[in-house]
Amino acid sequence: MDFKIAATSAAISLCALAGSAQAQTSVLISQRNLSFDAALQAATTALETCRKNGFRVTVTVLDRGGRTRVVLHDDNVSPHTLENSLRKAYTSLTFRIPSGDMGKRIAANPTATSPLLLDKVTSAQGALPIKAGADIVGSIGVSGAPGGDKDEVCAQTGIDKIAAGLN
Template sequence: MTRCLGALLAAGLAMAGLPGTGAAQDTAGEDGAFVTFRVLKPEMALKAAQAALEHCRAEGYQVGVTVVDRFGLPQVFLRDRFAGAHVQDTSFRKAWTAVSFRTGTSALHEETAPGTESFGIRFLETALPLGGGLPVMGGDGSMVGGIGVSGAPGPSLDDVCAQAGLDAIEFDIAF
Protein backbone atom coordinates (compact mmCIF):
# COMPACT_ATOMS: atom_id res chain seq x y z
CA MET A 1 0.00 0.00 0.00
CA THR A 2 2.80 2.45 0.93
CA ARG A 3 4.63 1.73 -2.33
CA CYS A 4 1.42 2.43 -4.27
CA LEU A 5 0.92 5.77 -2.48
CA GLY A 6 4.54 6.71 -3.19
CA ALA A 7 4.09 5.96 -6.87
CA LEU A 8 0.88 8.01 -6.99
CA LEU A 9 2.57 10.90 -5.21
CA ALA A 10 5.54 10.83 -7.61
CA ALA A 11 3.19 10.76 -10.61
CA GLY A 12 1.15 13.62 -9.18
CA LEU A 13 4.25 15.74 -8.61
CA ALA A 14 5.46 15.08 -12.13
CA MET A 15 2.12 16.12 -13.59
CA ALA A 16 2.04 19.24 -11.39
CA GLY A 17 5.30 20.38 -12.98
CA LEU A 18 7.19 20.92 -9.74
CA PRO A 19 10.89 21.75 -10.05
CA GLY A 20 13.13 18.75 -10.29
CA THR A 21 10.45 16.51 -11.76
CA GLY A 22 11.56 16.92 -15.36
CA ALA A 23 8.50 18.96 -16.40
CA ALA A 24 9.24 21.35 -19.25
CA GLN A 25 8.88 25.11 -18.74
CA ASP A 26 6.84 27.06 -21.26
CA THR A 27 8.32 29.93 -23.29
CA ALA A 28 7.19 32.52 -20.75
CA GLY A 29 9.50 30.98 -18.15
CA GLU A 30 6.58 29.76 -16.08
CA ASP A 31 6.42 26.33 -14.56
CA GLY A 32 2.83 25.28 -13.96
CA ALA A 33 1.26 27.59 -11.42
CA PHE A 34 4.49 29.42 -10.55
CA VAL A 35 6.32 32.38 -12.05
CA THR A 36 10.10 32.61 -12.07
CA PHE A 37 11.70 36.00 -11.47
CA ARG A 38 14.99 37.51 -10.37
CA VAL A 39 15.89 40.22 -7.87
CA LEU A 40 19.21 41.77 -6.96
CA LYS A 41 21.21 40.14 -4.22
CA PRO A 42 21.69 42.51 -1.28
CA GLU A 43 25.40 42.75 -2.14
CA MET A 44 24.58 44.08 -5.63
CA ALA A 45 22.03 46.54 -4.25
CA LEU A 46 24.64 47.79 -1.78
CA LYS A 47 27.31 48.06 -4.48
CA ALA A 48 24.99 50.19 -6.66
CA ALA A 49 24.00 52.42 -3.74
CA GLN A 50 27.60 52.94 -2.66
CA ALA A 51 28.70 53.83 -6.20
CA ALA A 52 25.89 56.36 -6.57
CA LEU A 53 26.67 57.91 -3.18
CA GLU A 54 30.41 58.06 -3.92
CA HIS A 55 29.81 59.65 -7.33
CA CYS A 56 27.62 62.35 -5.78
CA ARG A 57 30.11 62.91 -2.97
CA ALA A 58 32.93 63.35 -5.50
CA GLU A 59 30.83 66.03 -7.18
CA GLY A 60 30.26 67.76 -3.84
CA TYR A 61 26.66 66.61 -3.27
CA GLN A 62 25.32 65.11 -0.06
CA VAL A 63 22.61 62.62 -1.01
CA GLY A 64 20.54 59.66 0.03
CA VAL A 65 20.31 56.56 -2.15
CA THR A 66 17.68 53.83 -2.01
CA VAL A 67 17.72 50.58 -3.96
CA VAL A 68 14.44 48.66 -4.10
CA ASP A 69 13.67 45.19 -5.40
CA ARG A 70 11.45 44.56 -8.42
CA PHE A 71 8.38 44.90 -6.20
CA GLY A 72 9.38 48.30 -4.82
CA LEU A 73 10.47 47.03 -1.40
CA PRO A 74 13.64 48.64 -0.01
CA GLN A 75 16.83 46.61 -0.04
CA VAL A 76 19.38 49.32 0.80
CA PHE A 77 19.32 52.92 1.97
CA LEU A 78 22.48 55.01 2.36
CA ARG A 79 22.55 58.62 3.52
CA ASP A 80 25.63 60.79 3.40
CA ARG A 81 26.50 62.55 6.64
CA PHE A 82 25.17 66.00 5.69
CA ALA A 83 22.27 65.00 3.44
CA GLY A 84 18.91 66.51 4.28
CA ALA A 85 16.24 64.71 6.27
CA HIS A 86 14.01 64.48 3.19
CA VAL A 87 16.37 62.23 1.19
CA GLN A 88 15.22 58.95 2.71
CA ASP A 89 11.61 59.39 1.67
CA THR A 90 12.41 61.08 -1.63
CA SER A 91 15.02 58.57 -2.80
CA PHE A 92 12.69 55.69 -1.87
CA ARG A 93 9.77 57.22 -3.76
CA LYS A 94 11.93 57.79 -6.85
CA ALA A 95 13.16 54.17 -6.83
CA TRP A 96 9.62 52.89 -6.21
CA THR A 97 8.27 55.02 -9.07
CA ALA A 98 10.94 53.79 -11.49
CA VAL A 99 10.04 50.17 -10.70
CA SER A 100 6.30 50.72 -10.64
CA PHE A 101 6.19 52.46 -14.02
CA ARG A 102 9.19 50.62 -15.51
CA THR A 103 10.79 53.88 -16.61
CA GLY A 104 13.17 56.53 -15.41
CA THR A 105 11.56 59.24 -13.34
CA SER A 106 12.89 62.06 -15.55
CA ALA A 107 10.97 60.59 -18.50
CA LEU A 108 7.92 60.18 -16.29
CA HIS A 109 8.25 63.82 -15.26
CA GLU A 110 7.73 64.83 -18.89
CA GLU A 111 4.98 62.27 -19.53
CA THR A 112 2.96 63.44 -16.51
CA ALA A 113 3.28 67.20 -17.00
CA PRO A 114 0.14 69.28 -16.39
CA GLY A 115 -2.22 69.01 -19.33
CA THR A 116 -1.03 65.52 -20.35
CA GLU A 117 -3.17 62.42 -20.33
CA SER A 118 -1.08 60.88 -17.53
CA PHE A 119 -1.07 63.93 -15.24
CA GLY A 120 -3.09 62.01 -12.64
CA ILE A 121 -0.06 59.83 -11.83
CA ARG A 122 1.30 62.81 -9.91
CA PHE A 123 -1.54 62.41 -7.41
CA LEU A 124 -0.64 58.85 -6.42
CA GLU A 125 0.60 58.81 -2.84
CA THR A 126 4.01 57.18 -3.39
CA ALA A 127 4.73 58.09 -7.02
CA LEU A 128 7.32 60.82 -7.50
CA PRO A 129 7.92 61.68 -11.16
CA LEU A 130 11.03 63.75 -10.48
CA GLY A 131 14.47 62.92 -11.90
CA GLY A 132 16.75 60.64 -9.91
CA GLY A 133 14.98 57.28 -10.18
CA LEU A 134 16.03 54.57 -12.64
CA PRO A 135 14.89 50.99 -13.18
CA VAL A 136 17.53 48.30 -12.80
CA MET A 137 17.26 45.84 -15.69
CA GLY A 138 18.95 42.46 -15.91
CA GLY A 139 20.88 41.50 -19.03
CA ASP A 140 17.83 39.66 -20.35
CA GLY A 141 15.70 42.81 -20.09
CA SER A 142 13.87 41.75 -16.92
CA MET A 143 13.20 44.25 -14.16
CA VAL A 144 15.35 43.36 -11.14
CA GLY A 145 15.07 46.53 -9.07
CA GLY A 146 15.20 50.30 -8.99
CA ILE A 147 17.54 52.98 -7.69
CA GLY A 148 16.62 56.42 -6.42
CA VAL A 149 18.89 59.34 -5.52
CA SER A 150 17.90 62.55 -3.75
CA GLY A 151 19.87 65.53 -2.54
CA ALA A 152 21.95 66.75 -5.48
CA PRO A 153 21.30 70.38 -6.53
CA GLY A 154 18.79 69.23 -9.15
CA PRO A 155 16.93 66.17 -10.45
CA SER A 156 19.16 65.85 -13.53
CA LEU A 157 22.19 65.56 -11.23
CA ASP A 158 20.36 62.95 -9.14
CA ASP A 159 19.93 61.05 -12.44
CA VAL A 160 23.68 61.17 -13.10
CA CYS A 161 24.42 59.75 -9.65
CA ALA A 162 21.79 57.01 -10.06
CA GLN A 163 23.33 56.09 -13.42
CA ALA A 164 26.75 55.81 -11.74
CA GLY A 165 25.18 53.25 -9.40
CA LEU A 166 23.84 51.25 -12.35
CA ASP A 167 27.19 51.50 -14.14
CA ALA A 168 28.91 49.96 -11.11
CA ILE A 169 26.86 46.76 -11.35
CA GLU A 170 26.33 46.66 -15.11
CA PHE A 171 28.80 43.82 -15.70
CA ASP A 172 27.54 41.85 -12.70
CA ILE A 173 23.92 41.83 -13.90
CA ALA A 174 24.53 41.63 -17.66
CA PHE A 175 24.19 37.85 -17.79
Protein backbone atom coordinates in the same frame (compact mmCIF):
# COMPACT_ATOMS: atom_id res chain seq x y z
CA MET B 1 -23.14 3.18 -27.72
CA ASP B 2 -20.53 1.93 -25.24
CA PHE B 3 -17.80 3.12 -27.60
CA LYS B 4 -19.22 6.70 -27.64
CA ILE B 5 -19.42 6.76 -23.84
CA ALA B 6 -15.87 5.43 -23.52
CA ALA B 7 -14.55 7.93 -26.09
CA THR B 8 -16.35 10.83 -24.38
CA SER B 9 -15.08 9.71 -20.99
CA ALA B 10 -11.50 9.48 -22.35
CA ALA B 11 -11.77 12.96 -23.90
CA ILE B 12 -13.02 14.43 -20.62
CA SER B 13 -10.18 12.73 -18.74
CA LEU B 14 -7.60 14.11 -21.18
CA CYS B 15 -9.02 17.62 -20.83
CA ALA B 16 -8.91 17.32 -17.04
CA LEU B 17 -5.30 16.11 -17.19
CA ALA B 18 -4.33 18.95 -19.51
CA GLY B 19 -6.02 21.48 -17.24
CA SER B 20 -4.35 19.92 -14.22
CA ALA B 21 -0.93 20.04 -15.88
CA GLN B 22 -1.54 23.66 -16.87
CA ALA B 23 -2.45 24.57 -13.30
CA GLN B 24 0.60 22.78 -11.94
CA THR B 25 3.04 24.59 -14.24
CA SER B 26 1.72 28.01 -13.25
CA VAL B 27 1.75 27.47 -9.48
CA LEU B 28 5.33 28.68 -9.09
CA ILE B 29 7.33 31.13 -11.15
CA SER B 30 11.01 31.98 -11.19
CA GLN B 31 12.07 35.59 -11.27
CA ARG B 32 15.42 37.29 -11.43
CA ASN B 33 15.93 39.74 -8.62
CA LEU B 34 18.59 42.11 -7.36
CA SER B 35 20.83 40.67 -4.65
CA PHE B 36 21.65 42.60 -1.50
CA ASP B 37 25.34 42.69 -2.43
CA ALA B 38 24.56 44.21 -5.84
CA ALA B 39 22.18 46.73 -4.28
CA LEU B 40 24.82 47.74 -1.74
CA GLN B 41 27.50 48.12 -4.43
CA ALA B 42 25.22 50.23 -6.61
CA ALA B 43 24.14 52.44 -3.70
CA THR B 44 27.68 52.91 -2.41
CA THR B 45 28.98 53.81 -5.86
CA ALA B 46 26.14 56.30 -6.41
CA LEU B 47 26.78 57.93 -3.03
CA GLU B 48 30.55 58.13 -3.63
CA THR B 49 30.01 59.65 -7.07
CA CYS B 50 27.75 62.34 -5.68
CA ARG B 51 30.29 63.06 -2.93
CA LYS B 52 33.06 63.44 -5.53
CA ASN B 53 30.80 65.88 -7.36
CA GLY B 54 30.31 67.87 -4.16
CA PHE B 55 26.80 66.64 -3.28
CA ARG B 56 25.47 64.96 -0.13
CA VAL B 57 22.57 62.69 -0.99
CA THR B 58 20.35 59.82 0.02
CA VAL B 59 20.35 56.71 -2.16
CA THR B 60 17.56 54.12 -2.13
CA VAL B 61 17.72 50.80 -3.99
CA LEU B 62 14.59 48.67 -4.43
CA ASP B 63 14.31 45.09 -5.64
CA ARG B 64 11.90 43.98 -8.37
CA GLY B 65 9.04 43.64 -5.86
CA GLY B 66 9.45 47.19 -4.58
CA ARG B 67 11.06 46.12 -1.33
CA THR B 68 13.80 48.35 0.03
CA ARG B 69 17.18 46.62 -0.24
CA VAL B 70 19.50 49.50 0.75
CA VAL B 71 19.19 53.09 1.93
CA LEU B 72 22.31 55.23 2.37
CA HIS B 73 21.67 58.63 3.95
CA ASP B 74 24.83 60.75 3.92
CA ASP B 75 25.87 63.16 6.68
CA ASN B 76 24.22 66.58 6.72
CA VAL B 77 21.52 65.61 4.21
CA SER B 78 18.02 67.02 4.56
CA PRO B 79 15.52 64.54 5.98
CA HIS B 80 13.12 64.91 3.05
CA THR B 81 15.67 63.19 0.78
CA LEU B 82 14.85 59.86 2.47
CA GLU B 83 11.29 59.98 1.20
CA ASN B 84 12.20 61.61 -2.09
CA SER B 85 14.81 58.99 -3.07
CA LEU B 86 12.29 56.24 -2.24
CA ARG B 87 9.54 57.88 -4.30
CA LYS B 88 11.88 58.34 -7.24
CA ALA B 89 13.03 54.71 -7.07
CA TYR B 90 9.44 53.45 -6.69
CA THR B 91 8.24 55.48 -9.69
CA SER B 92 11.10 54.22 -11.83
CA LEU B 93 10.45 50.61 -10.82
CA THR B 94 6.69 50.55 -11.19
CA PHE B 95 6.50 52.50 -14.43
CA ARG B 96 9.69 50.90 -15.81
CA ILE B 97 11.14 54.28 -16.82
CA PRO B 98 13.54 56.88 -15.45
CA SER B 99 11.56 58.82 -12.83
CA GLY B 100 12.06 62.09 -14.70
CA ASP B 101 10.20 60.62 -17.68
CA MET B 102 7.04 60.70 -15.57
CA GLY B 103 7.41 64.47 -15.44
CA LYS B 104 7.91 64.60 -19.20
CA ARG B 105 4.77 62.50 -19.76
CA ILE B 106 2.71 64.81 -17.59
CA ALA B 107 4.16 67.94 -19.22
CA ALA B 108 3.22 66.51 -22.61
CA ASN B 109 -0.31 65.67 -21.43
CA PRO B 110 -1.29 67.84 -18.42
CA THR B 111 -4.65 66.09 -18.02
CA ALA B 112 -2.90 62.74 -17.39
CA THR B 113 -1.80 63.48 -13.82
CA SER B 114 -3.62 60.54 -12.21
CA PRO B 115 -0.40 58.53 -11.62
CA LEU B 116 0.72 61.30 -9.26
CA LEU B 117 -2.26 60.50 -7.04
CA LEU B 118 -0.77 57.09 -6.30
CA ASP B 119 1.23 56.60 -3.12
CA LYS B 120 5.01 56.98 -3.61
CA VAL B 121 4.81 58.21 -7.22
CA THR B 122 6.66 61.36 -8.22
CA SER B 123 7.60 63.24 -11.35
CA ALA B 124 11.02 64.21 -10.00
CA GLN B 125 14.13 63.18 -11.92
CA GLY B 126 16.85 61.13 -10.22
CA ALA B 127 16.00 57.42 -10.41
CA LEU B 128 16.59 54.70 -12.97
CA PRO B 129 15.31 51.16 -13.42
CA ILE B 130 17.92 48.43 -13.04
CA LYS B 131 17.62 45.96 -15.92
CA ALA B 132 18.97 42.48 -16.50
CA GLY B 133 18.33 42.06 -20.19
CA ALA B 134 14.65 42.90 -20.67
CA ASP B 135 13.80 42.22 -17.00
CA ILE B 136 13.49 45.02 -14.47
CA VAL B 137 15.23 43.62 -11.38
CA GLY B 138 15.19 46.77 -9.26
CA SER B 139 15.67 50.52 -9.28
CA ILE B 140 17.95 53.13 -7.75
CA GLY B 141 16.83 56.57 -6.64
CA VAL B 142 19.03 59.47 -5.55
CA SER B 143 17.96 62.71 -3.87
CA GLY B 144 19.87 65.70 -2.55
CA ALA B 145 21.98 67.06 -5.39
CA PRO B 146 20.93 70.48 -6.71
CA GLY B 147 18.89 69.05 -9.56
CA GLY B 148 17.49 65.70 -10.58
CA ASP B 149 19.84 65.52 -13.54
CA LYS B 150 22.78 65.41 -11.12
CA ASP B 151 21.01 62.77 -8.99
CA GLU B 152 20.46 60.67 -12.12
CA VAL B 153 24.15 60.79 -13.04
CA CYS B 154 24.99 59.30 -9.64
CA ALA B 155 22.29 56.64 -10.03
CA GLN B 156 23.71 55.66 -13.42
CA THR B 157 27.20 55.18 -12.00
CA GLY B 158 25.70 52.81 -9.43
CA ILE B 159 24.09 50.75 -12.19
CA ASP B 160 27.30 50.85 -14.23
CA LYS B 161 29.20 49.40 -11.26
CA ILE B 162 27.04 46.24 -11.23
CA ALA B 163 26.35 46.06 -14.98
CA ALA B 164 28.62 43.08 -15.64
CA GLY B 165 26.62 40.96 -13.19
CA LEU B 166 23.31 41.94 -14.79
CA ASN B 167 24.01 40.18 -18.09
